[in-house]
Amino acid sequence: MGRRAYLHRKKETGKRLFGVFPAQYPREIFWAMNAIPVEIWDPPIESADAGAHLQPYICSVVRCGLSLILQKKTDLLDGFLFPHTCDSIQNMASIVNDYMGLDTPCFFFYHPKAPYKKGSRNYYAGQLKLLADDLAKHLGPLDSHVLKHSVDQGLDMLKHIADAYEMRRLGRLSVSNSSFYQNIRLAEYLHPDDFIPGFESFLKVSKGQNLKGPAIILSGILPHPEILKILDQQGVRVVDDDLLSCGRRIPLSFGQAEDPYEIMVENYFAMPPCPTRGSPIQERIDFLIDRAHQSKARGIIFCGIKFCEPELFDMPLMAAAAKEAGLKTLLLDLEVNQPVSGQLGTRVEAFIEMMR
Numbered sequence: 568m569g570r571r572a573y574l575h576r577k578k579e580t581g582k583r584l585f586g587v588f589p590a591q592y593p594r595e596i597f598w599a600m601n602a603i604p605v606e607i608w609d610p611p612i613e614s615a616d617a618g619a620h621l622q623p624y625i626c627s628v629v630r631c632g633l634s635l636i637l638q639k640k641t642d643l644l645d646g647f648l649f650p651h652t653c654d655s656i657q658n659m660a661s662i663v664n665d666y667m668g669l670d671t672p673c674f675f676f677y678h679p680k681a682p683y684k685k686g687s688r689n690y691y692a693g694q695l696k697l698l699a700d701d702l703a704k705h706l707g708p709l710d711s712h713v714l715k716h717s718v719d720q721g722l723d724m725l726k727h728i729a730d731a732y733e734m735r736r737l738g739r740l741s742v743s744n745s746s747f748y749q750n751i752r753l754a755e756y757l758h759p760d761d762f763i764p765g766f767e768s769f770l771k772v773s774k775g776q777n778l779k780g781p782a783i784i785l786s787g788i789l790p791h792p793e794i795l796k797i798l799d800q801q802g803v804r805v806v807d808d809d810l811l812s813c814g815r816r817i818p819l820s821f822g823q824a825e826d827p828y829e830i831m832v833e834n835y836f837a838m839p840p841c842p843t844r845g846s847p848i849q850e851r852i853d854f855l856i857d858r859a860h861q862s863k864a865r866g867i868i869f870c871g872i873k874f875c876e877p878e879l880f881d882m883p884l885m886a887a888a889a890k891e892a893g894l895k896t897l898l899l900d901l902e903v904n905q906p907v908s909g910q911l912g913t914r915v916e917a918f919i920e921m922m923r
């Protein structure tokens with residue numbers, strides 16, 4: 568069942584739907600309030616109309632997201648959430664909330680940025696409660712037992728995804744790169760009641776040795792389907808990633824506290840380093856090189872998004888460090904929903920040849 572059909576069905580069963588822009592937010596609070604967060608990263612639409620509202624140097628993630636609203640393709644949604652990810656998302660949040668005059672309510676989420684201090688954990692817990700209180704005005708009160716159940720489900724979901732990453736890293740997942748990311752990305756909108764059993768079946772049927780072909784890591788914002796297709800055609804294995812929409816949202820250790828808010832706090836502060844959370848560049852470099860060694864990757868493709876400031880500041884330094892560590896690197900400047908040009912495709916193929 569496609570995404571829209573799924574969301575229609577959920578709406579008919581009484582769930583409320585919230586459009587969530589990238590990247591970090593507490594999905595468990597939505598589930599506990601009988602709502603489903605539906606992430607908006609790369610909707611398959613033309614984004615030309617957003618140009619009238621945005622500067623020409625805004626990334627395609629924001630352009631596509633705004634176009635989705637302008638083209639009234641968000642009619643199913645009961646609200647929007649704008650996490651404080653980057654200036655571009657903030658910019659869009661104020662256009663949508665302050666100038667577009669929508670009836671759909673907008674919510675905001677201000678997570679802490681590094682360097683984390685003593686008060687950062689308390690601040691984050693406070694922001695979680697603030698968001699829950701704001702949502703409660705529209706969705707009704709939050710039951711703490713239901714929240715605990717949702718947080719446990721969230722943990723279960725994350726553990727399944729982490730297992731899939733581990734199996735892939737060890738070459739024990741016989742599945743194409745495209746199929747792997749199609750399944751991982753279902754977490755962007757499926758309720759855990761639906762995601763977990765489906766993902767368990769995926770893991771079960773995908774078990775098998777997969778050690779042939781050069782191994783690489785993807786770094787950047789999100790996987791581009793056409794790049795994955797080229798890698799599949801060329802027999803290249805993506806063995807790990809440092810993508811904001813995927814691996815960078817899997818905590819390196821899972822929350823163990825009893826209190827559901829404390830579990831969400833633990834998970835947040837255990838996530839891999841990320842420029843949208845202000846992580847120092849050296850932390851990112853160390854993390855990436857370590858991942859490459861652990862997974863025996865020979866190269867890294869940096870899937871940059873054109874005009875994505877947080878990522879583009881770090882990319883050249885990370886690529887230089889990776890080269891120094893003996894890894895092959897390729898830096899791409901992509902747009903979501905745009906086909907990969909012949910020239911770009913040739914660069915990817917040349918990179919693969921070089922690795923061989």
Ligand code: SF4
Pocket residue numbers: 589626627628629652653654655656788843872874875876877878
């Ligand atoms: S691609 Fe970069 S600039 Fe655009 S929304 Fe994501 S983090 Fe922000």
